[in-house]
Amino acid sequence: MTDSAIDYTAVFQTLPGMVALLTPELVYADVNDEFVRVSGRSREQLVGRYLFDVFPDNPHDPASTGMRNLEASLYRVLATGERDAMALQRYDVEDPERPGEWQERYWSPVNAPLLGPDGKVALILHRVEEVTELIRARGRGGRGGRSRVLEAELYTRARELQELNERLRQAHSREREVALALQEAMLPARRQVSPHHRAAVRYRPALGALNVCGDWYDLVDLVDGHRVGVSVGDVVGHGLEAAGVMGQLRSALSAASRVAEGPAQALDVLGRYAHVVDGAESATAVTTFIDFTRHTITYSSAGHLPPVLVHPDGRAEFLDGATDTPLDARPDPIPRPQAQTAFTPGATLVLYTDGLVERRGEDIDTGLARLADALDRNRDQDPETLADTVLLELLPPGGATDDTALIVVRL
Template sequence: MTERPIDYAAVFRCLPGMVAVLTPGLVFADVNPEFLRGTGRSRDQVVGRHIFDVFPDNPGDPAATGMRNLEASLNRVLATGERDAMALQRYDVERPGRPGDWEARYWSAVNTPVLGPEGAVVLLVHRVEDVTELIRSRGGRAGGRARVLEAELYTRARELQELNERLRRAHAREREVALALQAAMLPTRPQVRHEAIAVRYRPAVGALNVCGDWYDLIDLVGGHRIGVSVGDVVGHGLEASCVMGQLRSALSAASRVAAGPGQALDVLGRYAHVVEGAESATAVTTFIDFDRHTVTYSSAGHPPPVLVHADGRVEFLDGATDPPLDAHPDPLPRVQAVTSFARGATLALYTDGLVERRQEDIDVGLARLAAALRTHRAADPESLADAVLTELLPPDGATDDTALVIVRL
């Protein structure tokens, strides 16, 4: 028996609560009839207009913060891609057809993102419940006691919003310091003899999930050889930046004296055991020998480097993958593998922010990366890096930071 398709537009129109759909620019894309009834507005007065043009804060109340708090909540959802339930809010509404006549109203709101195929927020669902009558009815039954309770609820809600705002500012300051530290430790230009290299770092949007990614490039002793590494530390902010710096420096030192990348990651794994915050960190390192035209590589739980040969053939370097750093109580020797290349090939190392998206298998992101590298392989490394970031990262930024290294072999 074939089931009849659900008419979701009809479902939206029949929702018993007040629901609005907003664009990322906070413009009303649609509202259900209950939203219009509850706000006393017509569809023409709402759809296609910015939310705060339709519903501004009461200009006659200097202490009014309801709309400002709503804006902060909506921006948090846009930045994080996560649902945000607001505390009870008082924001007054101008009575329809009576300019300057504002009515005190109390609302309970929840803002939910609608994610597109790339993981970016494409719409916002704003669900709001008007609880004004509930508070007023309590006041009618219980008199002064209920009005005191109403005032306390409003005060507590405002205090909570103020606390959230202080936390937001604290996170923003931490983000700025962490990014400055990150920039100081990650050079924007490779410090190696080989010049055909491009490096990129893109911080995550919002205050979280930032400053755990890193890259490193060093000259190796003996012939025309370089070491290229990327890694990812679990965590965010200053703590992640500090752990990142320790692991990056340790791997850089180990690579200069190690017989190969496997031994370098072996040393790094043992060091990670004594670094607080290094749990589950990942890294991959490659030793590129331009004289022998080989890439020797080893991975500790990290997404595989991509080698695009001059003829367009794509090879994922996944033949030497071990668990993340500090995964075993007693560190085990790391494996390594080797592959060859011809002049004109391209090697790409990256962190998972480039290829991972919510509700999407990572293989989809890896295929997208391979296609972008193959399509633009004739471009110089700088142009290739820009093209890859443009095609793979959401236009409004990713929710995880991203490091990318492109080497023309």
């Protein structure tokens, strides 16, 4: 039988487990017959409706966290484009025939992405394993006592796992809040950013508790008065440790830039400093010196993604002529390369970190092309508006899995 002869609609409807298709807005696009039967809802009560309008949290029992955990899982799938298998969850489901009465159910969900031609999540396949009867202790003939013991043990382990997951979530949340506060204190405020030039800076933390606080940015007026140093960097790691390393590297590069002859020398100094900083291994950075008198940009990169110079006609020039290894990559550092390019007044320089352009399963050139296109189409916007537009167009709707730093400078 060929694929064209298979009725996949019929296959979907007769799947033995509960299966639903959800849109990226978490609206039911379709459900199979088993989902209708087990959920106790008709197709009309499901298809076209927001998932958590159909299955809300039980307002009378804060311990019932299944719906909240499911929501977090679905947003992880949207952000990462990867399958997410959940632990056994307790759900309180409102009786469709007795509003206000709630039934305790136990479901084991798996959420898998269906990608569209653009590589983004077009639908989520939401499969549910119904295990309520396994959890409930009901005697069945001579095996009733033994069954009750096994099921009670399974129930206890499931509740312990849920409580452990909640404690871990709270611990990660506290660390995230402290790390973000530390980073905010270390990064320069908007009012401190090159007050004599039109520039916008943005930082967006990653989705969830991990992968935050490793990215940084800096803009400094150099000592000769007509040049500005613009830099971004990325520290491997997350949380408080990454925030601490980030602060040390940013401060060191800021100081080095004020006395260095050029960006390559500034990165040479930073590389030597990174060699004695625990946690700075494989950190990357790129720095540019903008000369507003000569209309030139001199730049050097230590393993970082190239800045983008958007010319007034919309042409995007990636500054990749002086790319070298990450900081502390060599036991004996050698002088780093640097390059120079000219700009026309009215051009825009953009520096960023990988959270803006990198996506799992996608070539980096695709993300860079997406960035160049967004900058071309919106090049007439002022820096503040352009920064917001770029983040809106390039970051996933549910948030990225890596933090993102962005600098937009109008030349």
